[in-house]
Each structure stands twice: as C-alpha cells, then as structure tokens.
Amino acid sequence: MVVKLGVPSKGRLMEKTFEWFAQAGVTLSRAGAEREYSGVVEGIEGVELVLLSASEIPRELAAGRIHLGVTGSDLVRDKLAAWDSKVIEIAPMGFGHADLIIAVPKAWVDVDTLDDLDAAAAAFRARHGFRMRIATKYHHLVREFLKTNGVADYQLVDSQGATEGTVKNLTAEAIADITSTGETLRANHLKILNCEPVHKSQATLFKSRTAAWSDDTRATMVALKEMLGMGD
Amino acid sequence: MPRTDIPKAAVRAEAARLKSGFEAKGAHPVEMDVLLPAEVLLDLYGEDIRARAYMTSDPDRGEMMLRPDFTVPVVQAHMSDGAEPARYTYAGEVFRKQEVMPERANEYIQVGYEVFDGANPADADAEVFAAFSDALAGYDLRAATGDIGILVAAVRGLKTTERRRAALLRHIWRPRRFRALMTRFSEGGTDLRQQNLERVTANLAEAEAPFIGLRTQSEIDARILALKEDANEPSISETEIELLDDILSLKETVPNVLSALRDIVVDMPAISEAVIRLSRRADAMAARGVDVEHLEFEASYGRTSMEYYDGFVFGFYAEGRPDLPPVATGGRYDALTAVLGQGRSIPAVGGVMRPGLMLALKGDA
Numbered sequence: 001m002v003v004k005l006g007v008p009s010k011g012r013l014m015e016k017t018f019e020w021f022a023q024a025g026v027t028l029s030r031a032g033a034e035r036e037y038s039g040v041v042e043g044i045e046g047v048e049l050v051l052l053s054a055s056e057i058p059r060e061l062a063a064g065r066i067h068l069g070v071t072g073s074d075l076v077r078d079k080l081a082a083w084d085s086k087v088i089e090i091a092p093m094g095f096g097h098a099d100l101i102i103a104v105p106k107a108w109v110d111v112d113t114l115d116d117l118d119a120a121a122a123a124f125r126a127r128h129g130f131r132m133r134i135a136t137k138y139h140h141l142v143r144e145f146l147k148t149n150g151v152a153d154y155q156l157v158d159s160q161g162a163t164e165g166t167v168k169n170l171t172a173e174a175i176a177d178i179t180s181t182g183e184t185l186r187a188n189h190l191k192i193l194n195c196e197p198v199h200k201s202q203a204t205l206f207k208s209r210t211a212a213w214s215d216d217t218r219a220t221m222v223a224l225k226e227m228l229g230m231g232d
Numbered sequence: 233m234p235r236t237d238i239p240k241a242a243v244r245a246e247a248a249r250l251k252s253g254f255e256a257k258g259a260h261p262v263e264m265d266v267l268l269p270a271e272v273l274l275d276l277y278g279e280d281i282r283a284r285a286y287m288t289s290d291p292d293r294g295e296m297m298l299r300p301d302f303t304v305p306v307v308q309a310h311m312s313d314g315a316e317p318a319r320y321t322y323a324g325e326v327f328r329k330q331e332v333m334p335e336r337a338n339e340y341i342q343v344g345y346e347v348f349d350g351a352n353p354a355d356a357d358a359e360v361f362a363a364f365s366d367a368l369a370g371y372d373l374r375a376a377t378g379d380i381g382i383l384v385a386a387v388r389g390l391k392t393t394e395r396r397r398a399a400l401l402r403h404i405w406r407p408r409r410f411r412a413l414m415t416r417f418s419e420g421g422t423d424l425r426q427q428n429l430e431r432v433t434a435n436l437a438e439a440e441a442p443f444i445g446l447r448t449q450s451e452i453d454a455r456i457l458a459l460k461e462d463a464n465e466p467s468i469s470e471t472e473i474e475l476l477d478d479i480l481s482l483k484e485t486v487p488n489v490l491s492a493l494r495d496i497v498v499d500m501p502a503i504s505e506a507v508i509r510l511s512r513r514a515d516a517m518a519a520r521g522v523d524v525e526h527l528e529f530e531a532s533y534g535r536t537s538m539e540y541y542d543g544f545v546f547g548f549y550a551e552g553r554p555d556l557p558p559v560a561t562g563g564r565y566d567a568l569t570a571v572l573g574q575g576r577s578i579p580a581v582g583g584v585m586r587p588g589l590m591l592a593l594k595g596d597a
Binding site for chain 2: 081082085105106107108109110111112115116118119120122123124127128130131132139140143144146147148149150151152153154155156167168170172173188189
C-alpha cells in the first residue's frame with residue numbers, strides 16, 4: 001500500500017505546492033505530457049501523487065480515498081460537515097492566502113460593521129418584503145459566521161462566479177467572497193465590512209482521518225513528516 | 233448507551249400508541265405532507281432552516297423541503313379550515329440535517345399534540361404540559377420550563393424609544409446580539425453610539441460612490457436618522473438593565489421564581505401581567521397533578537432553539553444524558569400563528585415527543 005497525496009491539478013496552487021515539497025526534498029512532478037493528470041514522486045518511497053481539482057480534495061479526504069491532500073482551508077471548512085472529525089490539519093503551507101469577506105456597496109455610508117448590516121437587513125426586509133440577499137458560494141461558512149454573530153433577516157443566494165457583479169445586476173444586495181487584494185471589489189464599487197474575515201484561508205496540508213492505514217503507509221508517513229521537519 | 237438498533241416498526245407502533253393516547257384526550261388525528269413548499273419555512277426561519285432541513289426542487293413547484301417539523305403545516309391547515317377550539321395529534325417522520333452532531337438521527341418519528349384554544353391560555357399550557365408529563369412518566373426525565381413572555385414583557389416595558397424596544401424584541405431569540413444591543417443602549421454604550429454616528433458622518437464626507445443595488449438612498453437616510461436619534465437619546469437606565477439581567481439569570485423552582493419575579497414587579501410593573509400568567513399557569517398545572525413545587529424554571533430557557541415561541545416553553549431531558557437531544561419539547565407559539573396568519577393570530581400551544589428515544593431509554597433501564 002502507498003500513501004496517496006492529493007494535489008491541485010493546475011495553476012499556481014499546484015506550482016507552489018510542488019515548490020513547498022521540493023524544499024523538503026520531495027520532488028513532485030507531472031508525468032509525461034503536460035495534459036496528463038498523473039504524477040511522479042521522487043525523494044521518498046511509497047508516496048503516490050494524485051492530481052485533482054482543488055475543490056474535490058476535501059471530499060476525497062473525507063471519503064478516505066486519499067491519505068493526504070493539499071487544498072484551501074476555506075474549502076475544507078465549507079464543504080465538509082464537522083470537518084475536524086474527518087481531516088486533520090497537518091501544516092499550513094504559507095501561500096494561497098485569501099480572506100473570505102463580506103462586502104456591501106460603497107454607497108452604503110451607514111454600513112461598516114456586522115451590527116450595521118443586521119440593522120440594514122431588518123429595515124430592508126420591512127421595506128422590500130424579502131430578506132436581504134447575500135451572494136456567495138461559501139454557504140456553510142457564511143451561514144455559520146452570521147449565525148454566530150446574530151445577524152438576521154438575510155438570505156444567501158448562490159453565486160459560483162463573478163460574484164462582485166451581482167449587486168449591480170440586482171440579484172443580491174451584498175456579497176461574501178474570497179479576496180486577496182480587494183481590487184475587484186473596488187472596481188465594482190463594493191467595500192469590505194469592518195470586522196474579522198469570515199475565514200482567513202491558506203493552502204494547507206491535510207491528513208484524512210478515515211483513510212485506511214497499514215504498517216507500510218504509517219512508516220512512510222513517519223518518514224515524510226521527518227523530511228517536512230515535523231517529526232513527532 | 234441507548235440502543236440504536238430499535239426497528240422502525242417498533243417505533244411506529246409506539247408512536248401509534250402515544251397518538252391514540254392523545255386521541256383519547258380528545259385530539260383529532262391529522263396527516264401532513266412530507267414534502268413541503270420551502271418558501272414559507274424559509275421566510276419564517278431564514279438561512280438557519282437551510283442548515284437544518286433537506287432541500288430539494290420540483291420542476292413545477294420550485295424549492296421543496298422534507299418536513300423538518302409538523303408545527304408549520306398543522307398551523308396552516310388549521311388556519312385555512314379549522315374550527316375553534318381544536319386539538320390535533322399526529323405521528324410521522326421529520327428530517328433534520330445534523331451538520332454539527334452527525335451522530336444524531338437525521339430521520340426520526342415525532343408524535344405531537346397541538347391545542348388551538350384561546351378560552352383559557354393558562355389552562356391550555358397546563359393541559360399540554362400535563363399530557364406530556366403523563367405520557368413520559370416512568371422514563372426518569374428531567375423537565376425544564378421557561379416563559380419567553382416574561383422577557384418580552386420586560387423589553388416592551390423599557391422606558392426608551394420604540395425603535396430600541398423593537399430592536400431588542402427582534403433579537404430575543406439571539407442572546408448574543410441581544411446582549412450587544414443591551415450594552416449599546418446602556419450608559420456604557422454612550423460613546424459607541426456617538427462613534428457610530430461620527431463614523432457614518434465621516435463616510436458621508438468622502439467622495440461619493442455610485443449607487444448600485446436595490447437598497448435606496450431613502451433607506452440609507454432613514455438609518456442615518458435613526459443613528460442620530462440613538463446618539464442623542466438618553467441611555468436605558470442602569471436600574472432597568474440590571475432588572476433585565478436579573479430576569480435573564482432566573483433559574484430556580486417555579487415557586488422561588490415566582491417570588492423573585494414578584495420582587496422585580498415592584499420596580500418593573502410592565503411584567504406584572506406576564507407574572508400573573510405564570511402564576512395562573514402554575515396553579516393550573518398543580519390542579520392537573522403536576523409537581524409544581526419542584527418544577528424547574530429558567531427565564532432564558534428555549535431562547536436559542538425555539539424562535540417564535542413567545543410564552544410558555546418546556547422540554548423533557550434524559551437524566552444524566554446531556555449527549556442526547558430532548559425527548560420532548562413544546563410551548564406556546566402565538567407569534568408563529570401571527571406571522572403565518574398575516575395579521576390574524578390564534579392562541580396556540582403544543583409539543584412533540586420522540587418515541588424512538590423513549591424506546592431506547594426504556595431498553596437502557
């Protein structure tokens with residue numbers, strides 16, 4: 001049996017992950033042609049590289065089909081119910097930083113805080129007859145966050161992309177989205193609420209709690225942790 | 233551990249037995265759809281219900297929900313064609329996602345008893361509680377009771393602006409935000425209220441941003457006006473804040489709570505009617521054989537989990553088993569009927585119990 005390591009299959013996240021492992025002497029690379037989704041691992045025995053979409057890695061970890069996986073901490077928290085019963089955070093990797101934030105039109109001079117948002121939502125519902133709409137794809141995280149902070153009279157509407165445009169298109173009054181620089185928000189006349197982000201995300205190495213482990217894979221894991229400077 | 237291997241047929245048989253017990257007390261048996269239109273429930277409970285209920289969609293009817301509880305459809309059925317007074321009983325599955333505690337059942341059978349009878353609310357409360365108490369006798373359960381009506385009356389009686397009272401009432405069921413509002417409206421929140429206004433005034437001075445979205449300038453102006461008023465309005469007095477705190481922290485037997493509340497009434501006459509209701513209910517419960525002397529009462533009970541329950545609330549818990557959900561819960565939900573009836577409100581009190589848990593606990597003993 002081998003330790004299956006799931007890594008995002010493209011883009012900067014994949015490159016950065018390869019660099020991160022390379023620093024520890026574990027060389028990850030794509031096999032063969034550029035478009036082939038299988039990988040090669042050098043520097044350690046018994047590890048198999050599985051290239052996957054970053055958004056599928058939480059599910060694969062939870063199902064135990066991969067032992068280790070690299071993905072955003074936001075995706076794990078949003079996609080897995082009771083995430084910490086299914087996966088363990090082994091190491092934050094120091095890249096892929098992005099904050100999940102709530103933003104409202106900059107013209108809303110009366111709204112800067114969650115307190116304001118709640119008050120505005122109450123008045124909005126009374127005036128318009130429906131709950132204030134917040135567009136997002138992070139339903140679970142945003143809902144939990146607003147519940148914890150006691151915000152009422154809102155509803156989440158699904159937006160899988162171009163979320164910043166929903167307010168102008170009148171399909172939402174506010175948005176909750178990932179941002180790293182805030183430029184897209186400014187360009188769309190939105191401002192970030194003045195509160196802790198819903199979640200501060202970064203690329204993280206996770207270990208599955210549900211994957212089957214054998215003596216072989218346990219030994220491989222010990223060796224890998226040693227190389228990563230995380231010896232027990 | 234309670235047994236988890238109880239066959240559904242046994243639970244169904246137990247449910248039928250409990251339901252016929254309620255029928256013997258004069259309740260009319262009703263059946264409700266499993267698949268409910270989502271709109272009403274979403275409007276009532278907002279996003280929270282999405283975290284708890286299973287959503288699905290119908291190509292013609294739009295978003296549908298697997299029945300998360302019976303109360304809403306029973307109230308709707310009663311309001312559309314029920315005559316008063318009415319007593320209903322039902323038994324059937326409810327479906328709940330368990331995101332936080334995946335070990336809990338996501339499909340289980342509830343048996344309910346609902347009373348729509350405005351003639352004597354105190355006695356209707358007592359009738360429902362006694363019916364549950366009788367059905368659950370012999371299970372070694374701890375009964376918890378409360379009355380959200382006392383807190384509601386206290387807030388309605390605060391000597392402050394209508395806007396502040398409305399803001400507090402809106403968050404009765406969200407203790408954290410309620411607490412934040414109490415702080416903001418109190419003496420200690422004076423600076424905060426001033427800062428809020430100054431912050432918004434500073435925003436106004438900034439370069440204007442283009443107007444986007446549905447929320448209009450007049451809504452923003454109204455909010456700024458509200459912030460101005462709030463900054464200039466005197467704080468809610470320390471005395472009233474302390475009295476609210478006293479009420480919120482009440483947790484004692486019913487007779488002790490009553491005597492504490494009678495002391496509070498002296499300084500806060502607004503709650504006197506709510507206290508009289510509690511006292512009448514206690515009498516009605518005693519008359520029905522409930523051991524009121526030792527019955528627990530907690531003024532904050534049900535605040536986080538029972539939105540729209542605005543009066544008497546109760547729950548029955550397995551002693552020494554904090555890991556288990558309550559075996560039965562219920563209460564008065566006049567506020568729910570007011571929202572569903574769009575102005576028309578019906579005095580309503582009722583509750584549900586879980587035969588599956590009851591059988592499991594019996595198997596334990």
